Amino acid sequence: MSFVADPVTFIIDWLQRVLGGWGLSSGWVQFILFALGAILLTVGPMLLTVGLIWVERKLGGRFQDRLGPNRVGPWGVFQTIADMLKIFTKEYITPIGADKVLYNLAPILAVGAVLGVWAVIPLSSTIFGTNINVGVLYIMAVGAIGELGVILAGLGSNNKYALLGGFRAVAQLISYEVPMVLALLVPVMLSGSMGLNDIAGAQKVAYVFLVPAAALVFFIAAIAENGRAPFDLMEADSEIVAGFNIEYSGLKFGMFYVADFLHAFTSALVFSTIFLGGWQGPGAEQYPILGFIYLMIKTVIVYVFLLGVRFTLPRFRIDQMMAVNWKLLTPLAMAAILVTAIVDKLTPGGFGLVRIVALLVSNVGLLLITNWLVGAYVRAHRARRQVVSGPRTVVVAPPKPVSEAQEVNA
Amino acid sequence: MTLMQVIFLANALVTIFAALMMVTSRKLIHAALWLVLCLFGVAAVFGMLEASFITIVQIIVYIGAIAILILFAVMLTQNAVDDSYKGNRRWLMTGLVALLALGGTLLALFTWPKVASLSTALTTAQLDIGLIGQALVDPQGYVIPFEVSSLLLIAALIGAIYVGMERKGEEK
Amino acid sequence: MLHEWFYLVIFLSIAFLLPAAAILIAGLLSPRKTGKIKTSTYECGIETVGSSKIQFKAQYYLFGLIFLIFDVETVLLFPFAVAYQKILLFGVIEAVLFVLILAAGLAYAWRKGALDWH
Numbered sequence: 001m002s003f004v005a006d007p008v009t010f011i012i013d014w015l016q017r018v019l020g021g022w023g024l025s026s027g028w029v030q031f032i033l034f035a036l037g038a039i040l041l042t043v044g045p046m047l048l049t050v051g052l053i054w055v056e057r058k059l060g061g062r063f064q065d066r067l068g069p070n071r072v073g074p075w076g077v078f079q080t081i082a083d084m085l086k087i088f089t090k091e092y093i094t095p096i097g098a099d100k101v102l103y104n105l106a107p108i109l110a111v112g113a114v115l116g117v118w119a120v121i122p123l124s125s126t127i128f129g130t131n132i133n134v135g136v137l138y139i140m141a142v143g144a145i146g147e148l149g150v151i152l153a154g155l156g157s158n159n160k161y162a163l164l165g166g167f168r169a170v171a172q173l174i175s176y177e178v179p180m181v182l183a184l185l186v187p188v189m190l191s192g193s194m195g196l197n198d199i200a201g202a203q204k205v206a207y208v209f210l211v212p213a214a215a216l217v218f219f220i221a222a223i224a225e226n227g228r229a230p231f232d233l234m235e236a237d238s239e240i241v242a243g244f245n246i247e248y249s250g251l252k253f254g255m256f257y258v259a260d261f262l263h264a265f266t267s268a269l270v271f272s273t274i275f276l277g278g279w280q281g282p283g284a285e286q287y288p289i290l291g292f293i294y295l296m297i298k299t300v301i302v303y304v305f306l307l308g309v310r311f312t313l314p315r316f317r318i319d320q321m322m323a324v325n326w327k328l329l330t331p332l333a334m335a336a337i338l339v340t341a342i343v344d345k346l347t348p349g350g351f352g353l354v355r356i357v358a359l360l361v362s363n364v365g366l367l368l369i370t371n372w373l374v375g376a377y378v379r380a381h382r383a384r385r386q387v388v389s390g391p392r393t394v395v396v397a398p399p400k401p402v403s404e405a406q407e408v409n410a
Numbered sequence: 411m412t413l414m415q416v417i418f419l420a421n422a423l424v425t426i427f428a429a430l431m432m433v434t435s436r437k438l439i440h441a442a443l444w445l446v447l448c449l450f451g452v453a454a455v456f457g458m459l460e461a462s463f464i465t466i467v468q469i470i471v472y473i474g475a476i477a478i479l480i481l482f483a484v485m486l487t488q489n490a491v492d493d494s495y496k497g498n499r500r501w502l503m504t505g506l507v508a509l510l511a512l513g514g515t516l517l518a519l520f521t522w523p524k525v526a527s528l529s530t531a532l533t534t535a536q537l538d539i540g541l542i543g544q545a546l547v548d549p550q551g552y553v554i555p556f557e558v559s560s561l562l563l564i565a566a567l568i569g570a571i572y573v574g575m576e577r578k579g580e581e582k
Numbered sequence: 583m584l585h586e587w588f589y590l591v592i593f594l595s596i597a598f599l600l601p602a603a604a605i606l607i608a609g610l611l612s613p614r615k616t617g618k619i620k621t622s623t624y625e626c627g628i629e630t631v632g633s634s635k636i637q638f639k640a641q642y643y644l645f646g647l648i649f650l651i652f653d654v655e656t657v658l659l660f661p662f663a664v665a666y667q668k669i670l671l672f673g674v675i676e677a678v679l680f681v682l683i684l685a686a687g688l689a690y691a692w693r694k695g696a697l698d699w700h
Contacts, residue, residue, distance in 0.1 A: 091612045104605070107601060111597075132462060145474075185659055323699075327692060475654075476650065539660075546662055574644040575695070575696055
């Protein structure tokens with residue numbers, strides 16, 4: 001196990017030997033190693049966010065046919081650092097009557113929830129925080145804590161608009177959690193375990209090719225959970241004046257901002273792990289460091305795709321959002337579960353061609369049927385909408401006699 | 411005192427303190443938050459028993475759904491309810507009755523031989539969540555309660571919609 | 583298995599302490615000049631009108647209830663999903679029945695208009 005092939009395990013072993021040599025008991029050695037690993041996995045993403053914000057702004061600019069930040073440093077790379085410095089030194093303006101506990105707890109919960117996901121993601125076959133056997137549900141649980149942070153922000157701000165924004169945001173978040181969890185049932189079914197390391201390891205063929213319906217539902221629900229366009233009603237500046245985080249300033253607002261951007265990358269990371277095979281790739285078993293590189297490449301591709309979706313699609317209205325969730329995504333997710341469950345039991349196990357083709361065909365068929373159904377629904381709705389007025393030709397009325405015009409005006 | 415005992419005692423203290431603060435807190439929203447902390451403590455107890463599935467279900471369902479519903483309810487009804495805490499003048503009597511009820515229940519439980527003796531710890535093979543799944547669909551297992559629970563859920567859904575929806579022509 | 587959960591406890595503590603520490607440090611660095619107008623609540627630049635509580639809207643609560651029902655359904659399905667590879671088609675049919683009953687509930691909610699946002 002050389003240093004190049006598997007640096008993290010090498011370092012862990014070396015540290016264990018060094019600390020054991022200093023006379024510490026094995027329990028304390030474990031504790032120190034855990035703490036070090038945890039610090040790395042929390043500080044790392046926070047520093048990563050600095051780069052992510054720059055990538056997002058630059059790419060967003062290019063998507064929208066403009067340059068993006070390009071003044072501060074070459075290609076504007078130091079723009080985020082300048083922004084961070086500014087946010088660090090802004091004053092915290094706490095509104096009168098704001099509940100101190102709720103108001104201050106909310107940004108901490110929001111960021112902590114996103115960071116918590118990084119604990120269970122297998123960064124390679126040997127690098128992971130922890131391999132609890134309920135990894136998939138754990139991701140949902142920390143998502144729930146994040147939602148708690150949002151509602152606390154709305155409640156604690158003593159502001160009508162923050163409250164309304166908070167309620168709408170939480171309604172959106174809890175609604176989209178349902179198809180997300182339903183779609184996550186499918187990879188668990190296929191791999192037989194809820195642990196993320198097991199799911200990543202069981203994907204000889206990436207699950208996105210086996211169950212594209214579930215992958216699509218999870219992708220859309222993850223975008224909505226994050227609060228990005230086209231589901232960004234939570235922070236739409238033109239709608240409800242920045243929603244639940246109106247009354248936040250300084251680094252507290254910065255924390256919400258960081259949570260938003262980091263959540264996008266984390267969603268891409270989770271999607272890559274569960275549906276794209278995570279660290280799988282040629283040679284990833286012998287050289288775990290390659291697994292990490294494969295995972296990062298896949299995540300970056302998914303993240304750029306997320307950005308593309310964000311900067312291309314217009315925003316949904318709140319009733320359209322709810323309709324999409326409860327009337328399209330949830331039934332689709334349930335149907336995906338049913339179809340996958342039955343088809344997978346009827347075909348022989350393993351990764352033989354029959355199983356792959358059967359699953360793929362059934363899922364794509366499901367998506368096509370859904371597409372046709374949605375089209376029929378939309379057409380039926382359009383027929384039922386009343387036409388206010390038909391097209392009229394422009395006719396200039398002949399001038400009326402003066403007495404009649406006065407009567408009409410009276 | 412082993413490490414597990416220390417952790418358990420600390421967790422128990424936090425949970426009881428949170429429960430105490432919940433019933434004596436002056437503002438409803440703070441009470442809801444103390445409830446959340448108390449539920450975390452219960453989840454930690456499940457975690458210490460190595461029942462990982464129940465731990466995570468506790469967090470998802472209780473904290474992720476029920477606590478949020480409670481916060482919704484607290485906030486949506488605060489307009490109608492006066493938030494000033496007038497106090498409960500009969501708290502001593504109520505507390506004594508509750509204590510007696512709890513004591514009686516515990517006494518009845520601990521004289522039951524199955525509860526009084528400690529059960530054996532589960533082996534690692536028995537901690538597999540797949541065993542729960544297999545038991546849930548096993549005809550000799552729990553499949554009937556499984557299906558009945560789905561009927562229960564749909565009954566709850568229908569009831570909630572019936573009560574919650576404004577019917578046309580009736581007052582709100 | 584316990585040490586895996588112990589790692590999570592350590593990780594989550596650090597994950598929650600880190601932003602708290604950052605906010606505290608920024609609080610020390612930032613100026614602190616409170617004024618009456620600055621701390622009044624924001625309402626698009628005009629003075630606040632009326633109390634800051636909102637009208638009761640049963641819709642939010644109803645969505646929360648529907649979410650709760652489906653949340654419980656999904657977590658009940660997870661053990662089945664973990665055991666999926668080891669059970670026979672008969673067991674799968676039972677779980678399919680479970681999902682279909684709840685899909686019927688969703689259809690009922692749809693028909694009643696509980697899923698529409700007014």
